Amino acid sequence: MSSISIPNRRNAAARPPPVPSSGVSFVLPALLLILAVFILPVVMLLLRSVTEPDPGLQNYRELFESATVARVFVNTFVVSGLVTAIALLIGFPIAWLLVILPKRWADLLFGIVILSMWTNLLARTYAWMVLLQRTGIINKTLMGLGLIDTPLPLVNNLVGVTIGMTYIMLPFIVLPLVTTMRAIEPDLLRAAALCGAGRWEAFRRVLLPLSLPGIAAGGLLTFVMSLGYFVTPSLLGGAGNMMAAELIAQLVQSLLNWGLGGATAFALLVLTLALYAVQLRLLQRGRSQRGG
Amino acid sequence: MTPFLDIQNIKKTYGATVAVQDVTLGIGRGEFVTFLGPSGSGKSTTLYVIAGFLDPTEGDVRIQGQSILSVPSHKRNIGMVFQRYTLFPHLTVAENVAFPLRVRRRPNDEIERKVAEMVRLARLETVRDRLPSQLSGGQQQRVALARALVYDPPVLLMDEPLSALDKKLREEIQYEIRRIHQETGVTILYVTHDQEEALRLSDRIAVFSQGRIDQIGTSAELYQNPATRFVAGFVGNSDFLSCRIDRVEGHSARIVLPDGACVSGVRSHGTVRAGSEGTLMLRPERVRIRNAASNTTPSENGAAGLSVTIRDITFLGDNTHFAVETDWKQPMAIRVPFGRAGAEGLAVGDRARVDWVAEDAHVFAESANG
Ligand SMILES: Nc1ncnc2c1ncn2[C@@H]1O[C@H](COP(=O)(O)OP(=O)(O)OP(=O)(O)O)[C@@H](O)[C@H]1O
Ligand SMILES: [Mg+2]
Numbered sequence: 001m002s003s004i005s006i007p008n009r010r011n012a013a014a015r016p017p018p019v020p021s022s023g024v025s026f027v028l029p030a031l032l033l034i035l036a037v038f039i040l041p042v043v044m045l046l047l048r049s050v051t052e053p054d055p056g057l058q059n060y061r062e063l064f065e066s067a068t069v070a071r072v073f074v075n076t077f078v079v080s081g082l083v084t085a086i087a088l089l090i091g092f093p094i095a096w097l098l099v100i101l102p103k104r105w106a107d108l109l110f111g112i113v114i115l116s117m118w119t120n121l122l123a124r125t126y127a128w129m130v131l132l133q134r135t136g137i138i139n140k141t142l143m144g145l146g147l148i149d150t151p152l153p154l155v156n157n158l159v160g161v162t163i164g165m166t167y168i169m170l171p172f173i174v175l176p177l178v179t180t181m182r183a184i185e186p187d188l189l190r191a192a193a194l195c196g197a198g199r200w201e202a203f204r205r206v207l208l209p210l211s212l213p214g215i216a217a218g219g220l221l222t223f224v225m226s227l228g229y230f231v232t233p234s235l236l237g238g239a240g241n242m243m244a245a246e247l248i249a250q251l252v253q254s255l256l257n258w259g260l261g262g263a264t265a266f267a268l269l270v271l272t273l274a275l276y277a278v279q280l281r282l283l284q285r286g287r288s289q290r291g292g
Numbered sequence: 293m294t295p296f297l298d299i300q301n302i303k304k305t306y307g308a309t310v311a312v313q314d315v316t317l318g319i320g321r322g323e324f325v326t327f328l329g330p331s332g333s334g335k336s337t338t339l340y341v342i343a344g345f346l347d348p349t350e351g352d353v354r355i356q357g358q359s360i361l362s363v364p365s366h367k368r369n370i371g372m373v374f375q376r377y378t379l380f381p382h383l384t385v386a387e388n389v390a391f392p393l394r395v396r397r398r399p400n401d402e403i404e405r406k407v408a409e410m411v412r413l414a415r416l417e418t419v420r421d422r423l424p425s426q427l428s429g430g431q432q433q434r435v436a437l438a439r440a441l442v443y444d445p446p447v448l449l450m451d452e453p454l455s456a457l458d459k460k461l462r463e464e465i466q467y468e469i470r471r472i473h474q475e476t477g478v479t480i481l482y483v484t485h486d487q488e489e490a491l492r493l494s495d496r497i498a499v500f501s502q503g504r505i506d507q508i509g510t511s512a513e514l515y516q517n518p519a520t521r522f523v524a525g526f527v528g529n530s531d532f533l534s535c536r537i538d539r540v541e542g543h544s545a546r547i548v549l550p551d552g553a554c555v556s557g558v559r560s561h562g563t564v565r566a567g568s569e570g571t572l573m574l575r576p577e578r579v580r581i582r583n584a585a586s587n588t589t590p591s592e593n594g595a596a597g598l599s600v601t602i603r604d605i606t607f608l609g610d611n612t613h614f615a616v617e618t619d620w621k622q623p624m625a626i627r628v629p630f631g632r633a634g635a636e637g638l639a640v641g642d643r644a645r646v647d648w649v650a651e652d653a654h655v656f657a658e659s660a661n662g
């Protein structure tokens with residue numbers, strides 16, 4: 001066998017270099033840049049978490065034993081989950097409207113959604129502070145209507161964080177959903193209607209399953225972004241219930257505890273990546289089941 | 293007796309554009325009626341009104357005397373097969389066929405039984421657990437057909453269901469559709485712009501042109517007795533020659549061709565008036581051609597004719613196709629069946645004589661739709 005394959009191999013070597021290797025040389029600068037900008041800091045952080053103040057894993061032991069850290073992580077995952085769920089509930093009908101509305105109205109709605117993305121993040125967050133505070137419009141309106149007697153605590157707690165972050169994450173849900181929904185043939189829903197499916201059945205049996213890739217993509221993006229979000233939690237949240245990014249910032253900036261800060265950041269990164277891997281697996285399985 | 297499916301005076305406008313108007317048509321139970329017409333002639337619009345996707349500007353649609361216009365699509369109990377891509381991509385063949393029964397919350401054993409029946413009817417046994425993306429175009433349309441019939445709709449609508457398929461497959465599925473129509477007895481409204489398909493499948497054909505029905509009839513009626521020039525051109529092959537109408541008596545006219553030749557006994561259609569311009573229509577397979585030099589005697593039994601020059605001859609096996617030109621430079625096509633006498637020895641460039649039996653000639657008024 002080998003005597004046959006040798007001339008073949010020589011032939012192959014005589015041919016011009018195959019495309020893949022020249023491809024690598026083209027993307028090499030970009031790869032190096034990614035390595036320097038994204039990978040290197042993470043490695044340095046990891047190193048600090050096992051070297052400061054002394055070499056060893058004591059930072060990680062502290063991390064796992066601390067009740068505060070545990071509560072911060074629970075907070076982070078609960079808020080991120082809530083934000084993702086609520087953003088999906090609000091984003092799905094918005095995305096569907098964007099697909100079915102006449103072009104003029106769809107453009108207007110799309111503008112509103114996108115505009116919120118282009119407005120300065122701090123400005124948007126402060127705007128929510130104004131709206132949600134004890135003497136803000138929302139509390140005043142509710143009290144004016146006689147629905148409540150005392151102002152609801154909507155800010156400086158996780159309620160405020162959830163509201164503010166949901167608003168900020170909405171475009172990241174809507175955009176992938178619109179892409180997915182645009183690809184759904186309109187005749188498919190007409191066919192469903194003639195088959196006897198009313199609105200609810202058509203939604204449940206056709207629109208929802210066919211929107212799943214968009215839901216998964218937008219949901220994952222939102223959840224992962226929420227896990228590490230800093231600005232909104234620190235402005236709209238309270239001191240008593242931090243989220244992970246706030247904890248890391250405090251450890252590093254106020255307490256100068258680079259070791260524990262690094263360990264916390266690394267733990268968050270690992271959890272995020274694990275989640276990403278699981279989602280990716282689920283998505284791929286769904287796709288291969290659908291036959292690609 | 294009122295027809296089973298009664299389409300009354302449908303009109304649909306979009307702002308200033310009229311998509312369809314004056315569409316009136318009664319369809320008997322179990323009948324196979326085809327809407328035949330060019331692109332944009334309003335076939336789909338009419339079908340969509342029946343399906344409930346569009347509200348007509350005017351008119352009514354009744355099934356067994358009951359108006360269905362106020363019934364939403366999902367309660368109309370009408371079946372429909374679309375042009376393409378309307379199987380649910382996330383469901384298997386069997387689940388696609390089961391879909392209408394699932395949304396109707398039928399018991400599982402009934403669903404299983406009916407799906408098995410439909411899978412057999414549409415010959416899908418070997419693919420019943422595949423996803424739509426794993427099927428050929430022809431199989432996909434057979435699944436769509438099974439899904440549209442599984443709930444026993446009284447009316448089945450089909451909007452160009454075969455236009456995405458190649459010719460051979462199309463003929464195969466046309467045959468399947470005919471078989472299924474005969475087996476189920478469902479009333480079918482079928483849309484196509486392919487005249488051969490219409491002729492092959494339908495009991496009756498409604499020819500659409502510019503948002504109106506020009507003529508409704510069996511294929512033989514449309515072929516032998518076209519009501520308008522448009523129908524004549526759309527159903528079967530035809531030659532058109534310009535002429536002037538000399539005299540009209542009932543449904544018989546005398547016309548004058550541009551070379552001055554007089555032809556009498558031509559069948560007139562529509563509002564043909566003496567003194568006006570008209571169009572003479574002949575079927576290429578009803579016209580005879582022979583050598584001008586060899587036989588100069590006038591043709592027998594009232595045949596009329598004219599002199600032409602042969603421009604092209606194509607031998608097509610069972611017939612020969614002559615492309616000829618009249619003395620006033622209008623092209624004509626003539627088909628001569630293999631073995632018919634008279635056309636031997638003709639060559640390109642020759643002068644020849646063509647003639648036809650008077651009753652095979654038709655004249656229409658010149659006006660756009662007339
Ligand atoms: N939404 C709309 N707005 C304006 N005009 C429309 C609209 N839908 C259809 N039309 C017009 O109505 C006419 C009939 O359209 P229809 O789709 O019924 O044609 P069709 O016979 O089905 O043609 P095809 O063979 O191309 O499918 C066309 O001239 C079309 O331009
Ligand atoms: Mg159409």
